[in-house]
Structure formats: structure tokens, C-alpha cells
Amino acid sequence: MQITLKDGSKKEYDHAMTVLEIAEDISSGLARMALAGEVNGEVVDIRTLIETDASLSIFTANDPQGLRTIRHSASHILAEAVKRLYPEAKLAIGPSTDDGFYYDIDGVKISDEDLATIEQEMKKITKENAPFEKFTKPREEAIAYMESLEEPYKVELIRDLPEDAVISFYSQGEFVDLCAGPHVRSTKEVKAFKLMSVAGAYWRGSEKNKMLTRIYGTAFPKASELEEYLHRLEEAKKRDHRKIGKELGLFTMMDEGPGFPFFLPKGMVLKNTLIDYWREIHTRDGYVEIATPIMLNRTLWETSGHWDHYAENMYTTKVDEEDFAIKPMNCPGGVLVYKSEPRSYRDLPLRMGELGLVHRHEKSGALHGLMRVRCFTQDDAHIFMLKEQITDEIKGVVRLIDEVYSMFGFKYHVELSTKPEDSMGSEEDWEVATEGLRSALDQMGLDYVVNEGDGAFYGPKIDFHLEDTIGRTWQCGTIQLDFQLPQRFEAEYIGADGEKHRPIMIHRVVFGSIERFIGILTEHFAGKFPTWLAPVQVKVLPISDKYFGYAEKVLAELKEQGIRAEVDRRAEKIGYKIREARLQRIPYMLIVGAKEEEENAVSVRSRAAGDEGSQNLNDFITSIKEEIVTKAIRASVIEEE
RNA sequence: GCUGAAAUAGCUCAGUCGGUAGAGCACUUCACUCGUAAUGAAGGGGUCGUCGGUUCAAAUCCGAUUUUCAGCUCCA
Secondary structure (H helix, E strand, O other): OEEEEOOOOEEEOOOOEEHHHHHHHHOHHHHHHOOEEEEOOEEEEOOOEEOOOEEEEEEOOOOHHHHHHHHHHHHHHHHHHHHHHOOOOEEOOOOEOOOOEEEEEEOOOOOHHHHHHHHHHHHHHHHHOOEEEEEEEEHHHHHHHHHHOOOHHHHHHHHOOOOOOEEEEEEEOOEEEEOOOOOOOEHHHOOEEEEEEEEEEEHHHOOOOOEEEEEEEEEEOOHHHHHHHHHHHHHHHHOOHHHHHHHOOOEEOOOOOOOOOEEOHHHHHHHHHHHHHHHHHHHHOOOEEOOOOOEEEHHHHHHHOHHHHOHHHOOEEEEOOEEEEEOOOOHHHHHHHHHOOOOEHHHOOEEEEEEEEEEOOOOHHHOEOOOEOOEEEEEEEEEEEOHHHHHHHHHHHHHHHHHHHHHHOOOEEEEEEOOOOOOOOOHHHHHHHHHHHHHHHHHHOOOEEEEOOOOEOOEOEEEEEEEOOOOOEEEEEEEEEEOHHHHHOOOOEEOOOOOEEOOEEEEEEEEEEHHHHHHHHHHHHOOOOOOOOOOOOEEEEEOOHHHHHHHHHHHHHHHHOOOOEEEOOOOOOHHHHHHHHHHOOOOEEEEEOHHHHHHOEEEEEEOOOEEEEEEEHHHHHHHHHHHHHOOOOOOOOOOOO
């Protein structure tokens, strides 16, 4: 047989060999490091026997597949430790994840304090150095086997496999688990691991099912890598927008309104500055702006379909015996504005923006700082257009979103979400709409993943996802194509033929929700907002109260030039004032004393570069204004504390 | 909503066996008038999330409830 390796080289063998044996043939070093293989594109255990011609890759801990193997084995060790300590535990599933592994368990009460004990038991198991061994059974025998071990979840998993499936198991010592593999050679190879947390998780991911106990852990090839990972997590926590939002006085949450953020003065500056920028680019791109009421009557929401499809999330109230709902979306109001006067095909595309405050009753457990709230401002816009304008309009929006995200230096990924189970409209409309979005993405050459069944109830969507500080992704921008609302509201335009036609509608947001976007911004910049966005751009720090007069003069000139500035008038030493201003992440400190007053100068200390020395005040104003106008991002050259 | 955990001064947190509350920072006042990450001293500030129970006595034990956190589910 002929084996083709990763690098294209070929090896010939006259008998069947395992992946490990081939690794040994290549080099003893590789054999020592080998954790998993990939035969003809399928990830396999290193003990897998190869009998015919095949392409082969061998993975070590340096490959993602190798790391996953270690973590998967770690999850089995976790399961064994749990079974030793809690023999009544029933095992569900235990896969590896992007940054660790978990095991779902039923029938036990395990809390955070128990993790240390379980971890100790795991250490013992790794010391025992039990080899992982694979064996298989036909389906019926496998079911009987798992029934004999009293593992009902495993029985259910096997029952879902096809009749003729050969079921594989892995054992390590006395412990056996249903598993497709691959695994490392023996428990000793799982060296650096840590149990992270315990949480609930639904069996098979459905809230209709029982909630199991999930133990999360992580594992790495080396202890130093584990340490580094834990350190990174600690660092990431410092960037959490909830922590920084509190420290910088951006926003706050109150018991009186769970999920309804209060914006504090500094947060409001940030929000308004983002909005100013938003208006600037939307005016440039030919949008007009409207505002529609926050509350509209039931008839409207019945027409739009929200009353039937979004009832759980709407806040409703009665006024003069009539049902009203606080808007969870801006679109119906937007359509009413469209309909408020006759429209001609010459008016299209009509791009109508609205900074709409929407309220949605999100489940209590879903709330998360500014990322997931119950009321938020969408930087919405509805574009009404002709069929032949669809692709250009979508491309225009994609470009706009990319422009904004790129300016902040965000990495994002794109998803195309298709028809969900609960939806309205015909199959054909969904087909056309989905293809419209798909072709725009394809034409622009954008990478995207398809998210089946994740569309809005009225149409498919393109979603733009941004990452927070610990790698969780949040949907921000979205473009949704909608054939339904124009029909339901009988929106029309007069065509060139003098007849009435139905326009097509796009819903789109760039920031998504301004609240969420501020959360992402805060974590991305760790509170060190670019100068144009910083709530306080300059802090004037007089050396002592003798220079308060000059400090006030500097402040007045800065304000005159539209720069957001403050003076620290406290009777404190300069080092103390600098420390405070730094903690507030203020981009520029201007230190003023006798020398500066004499020369009409300021000593500049920047967040990005530290002490920059003395400068003429006018020169400083010119350069900071330049930085603000160009929305520049100055990278920090100073070591972080 | 579900599972688990937490809630003590404006903030970060300590408070052991149930005996009536403590630190640092912040704030106020006074002194210092200062040159690039914390000057010193004094002072004010708490129904220990809320409601109920056990007890001679509850921040502490028990129950309910609210909010927050982690994860699941759901979403911008």
C-alpha cells in the first residue's frame, strides 16, 4: 500500500500498519509526539490500522486536532473521576471545545467546592497511567452493554445511530465510555489540566429536556501553556466592559430596571459622539432620518405579524381600553412613514434611517451588561427599492458596515441566516430573498458561514459578528431582506408604467445596537477610546493652586476649539493627579506650572506615549484637532501596568 | 426561563463558634504649594439586598423573594 504524507512525500508498505507504526517509521520523535492522525480527511486514533492506499497526516500537540485529542481524553478522565467519587452519576456527553472540554452528568449535586476534589482524583488517574483502549460492538450488543452499566443517556445516544452501525468504546483502566475517539495513548499524557466551573446545560441542547450538570475544564500539552491561558483569562477580565463602564462612569444598572441601562454623563458623550459619526456617514450615503413613536397600537403589530410571532418579547399595555405594544422593532413605524405619501419609482431607493429605541423582554438569564439588554437604540434604516436595486443596495450596506468596523480595527465574521421554523411568507419569497443576499455576498467575495434556520421570522439575514474580550461573539450589524412587510402593509410605488407596484424592503443596522456596540468598543480598546470618542479628551493638571488661573485659561481655549477638557483643581501633588487621569484613560494630560505659564505652553503627557515634553498650546490644539478629525487611533507604546 | 454561585460604606473587600460592624481607596475639613503613577492629619458615612422564621440574641442559621455573576436556552 502507498501512504501519501502531509508534505506530499510517499511511503510504501507491504503490510497493514497503524498510524503510530507509520509515525515510528518516519521518526521516533514524531512517534513520541503523535496524538492523532487524519486518514483520507478523517480524524482518527493513532492506533487505527491502515490497510489500503491512503493520505495521512499525523498530529501532535502543536496541531489543533492534537490539542483536541488531549482535551477529549481529559474529559474521559474527568468522567472516570466523577464515577469514582459519585458512583450514582449518569454520564451524558463529554466533548472537547475550542478552549477546553466538558462533561455533562446527571444524578449528582456537584458545586464549585467539589471541583478541587474531582481534580485531585483526576491527577490520581493520570498517575495510574492507564492505556486508552478501543473496542467495538454491534449496535444491539452495545445497547445491552450500556444498559448493564446503567447509563441511560448512552443507551439513548446509541439508539439514535443507524441499525447497522458498529459502536466504538474506549476504556482506560476500569472505566469505559461510548466514544468515537480519538484518544491519547494513556492517561499519563494528559499533563496540564484544570477544572474551571460547573454549570447547568440541557440534555441535547434543548430547553424542553432535563438540565444536567456540566463540568467545564481545560487542558494543555504543557503546564506553562495552561498558566499562560489562565493568565490571559485574568487579563481579559480586566477589559470587561461592565468593570470599565463602572470605573469610567459610562453607564450603570439599577435593581429598579433589570436590563435597562442608565447612561451616565460620560457614557452619553460616547453615545452621542457615535451618533454624530453615524449621521455623518449616513447623510453622505444618501440616507434621510426619521423618528417613529415608541408605542403603537395592537392593530399595527397584528398587521406586521409581531403580535403572533414576537408576543413573548413585547411589553404591552392598555390605553383607553385599547391594547398597545412598546416597539420591539422599528420597521412597522418605518413602513407607515413610507406609506404616508404616494411614492414614485423615481424616489427609489429610499433610504430611511432611524435611531430607534426598542424594548424587548429578554429572558432574565440572558442579560449581560450592555451586550444583552432589554432596551436599546438600534441604528436602524429601512431601504425601500425596486427588485433590480437589491444587489446594489445590499452591497452598499455591506461596504458601509465594513468601513465602520475597519475604522475601529475590529475583526468580524459574517453569517447568512436562512428561514427559521416559525416564519411567515411563501417558500418562493424566501428563496428569492435568500438568493439575493447570497449573491451580494458572493459578488463581493466575502467569506461567510451559513446559519440554517436562524433568520428573522419575516426574512433571511446577513449577520456581522464581533468578538468580545474573552472570544464570545456578538451579532452587531445585520442586513435583512423583507418581502413580507411591504405586502402586509400594502406599501406601493407608481412605476414608469403608471401602475402600482410593491417595493422591496431591507432592514439594516450598522452598529446593531448602540449599547452593544459601546460594550464591544469598551472591551476592544480596554477603555482607551480613540481621542475622537473619549468622553474627556484632555485633562489640565496644574502643579499647584498658584497656576489655577493659567489652567483655566488653557481650559477655555480648548473648549473654544470644541475639545472636551477638564481641570483637576484639587490640592494634590502632580503625581497623584496623573495617576487619576491615567486610570480614567484620558488621552492627553496637560501639566501646567510656572514654566508653562511663562511660555504660553503646556507639558503634554499622552496615554499613548507618556511624557512628550513641552509644547506651545496652539501647536497642541492643532495636533489634537487633527487627530480628532481623522479619527486616528494612536497605538500605545508604553508598558501596561 | 433553567442549573449553580454571590449580595456587607460611593468603590474593592474582611468579618472565625450566632453576642449588636471593620480596612484600604473615595468624600469633607485642615496643613502642605508641590514638576510626570498615591503628602500628612482629623472627620463624616452602613436597618449587612428585601421580607419572614428559629433564637434571650442573626451580617452570620433556615425559607421565600429581588438583583447580579457563570453556563445552558434564546437574541441586536
